[in-house]
Amino acid sequence: MQTTILLLPILVLVLLPMSSTGLSLFPARRLIPYIPPTFISPSSLPPTSRIPLCNLPTPVHSVPSPLSTKFPTKNKFHLKRDDSTGGIELGGNKLRKLEFLLAQAALESADTLVTIGGIQSNHCRATACAGRLCGFDTEVILRCPDPSPDKFQGPSGTEGNLMYLRSSGSKIHTVTKQEYATHGSSKLLSLVSSSLKSLGKSPYTIPVGGSNALGTWGYISAASEFRKQFEEDDTLKNIKHIVYTTGSGGTAAGLTYGLIKSFEEKGRNKGYAISSDEEINFVKSYAEKSGVFLDTVYTGKAMYAFCKGVEEGGVVLGEGEEVLFWHTGGALGGYAEASRISSDFQQVKRMDL
């Protein structure tokens, strides 16, 4: 009884301000002014607004060295945790770009976001979920090994990113790799966009990875965010190398533009979304060592390539020089490699009672 009496006034207090301010159904669609970093000149015409979706600044964590124990190291490693820009359905590097892209879609009074990517696209998943949060419908084109809609009925239809992409209510159009190559992503996007227009909708098209001039501002800002952390946190002062991975190019373009000293190592050994046994083993053993899961498509490959470079001598780390690795997220893509990753997991024990 006592709880009922106590709860009622609280409910009234919470509900009244919401209805009286007339907040829209999608309060996350909130445009705020964008203040570009001081090194940006007004002539570069920075965007004027963004929708604050990310938890910023993302932390920098000091982590165990990913170099093999054979390799004597006095070089510390740090991770820039852009895997945690948002929750599981939003997180990763794409959310920084979406802050600008979704603001532009809102300014243009669009109602539907249209984008494209691979079947385990982190970008499509983040766009669909952030889009829904801000009150947009989304339609995505997915490049699939098997484009048959039946394939999406089975367990693989809810694997990793697909679970969250589909939960958001996004409409999916499938194409084969061949069709994707033949038509190109712009053509495919404009086909979906035109058909939406003919239905009276207002689509806003976002290119692969959100990597256009506007999306890149997310990483120009990220560079300046890190510079501030670097200046203010003494434990970061020996960072001399910054390592990040690249896919559609927006992250690299933004960071390279914004960072004074950067280091880039390409990790595309076997090609997009194909991992060698060495790369999978590296992701597994680093998770076991550090509790950090690097993804199998981008960050695991890049960190592996970087470590291999150091161990083989192609990459030289001077005495005491520290490394910042930019963790861009993507753990959900690892579900597609679950059987390879889990092959030698610790045995589970039945509890002895």
Ligand SMILES: *Cc1c(COP(=O)(O)O)cnc(C)c1O
């Ligand atoms: C998309 C993505 C990248 C590559 O970023 P681009 O801006 O497309 O170059 C790197 N890591 C992860 C986890 C990604 O999802």
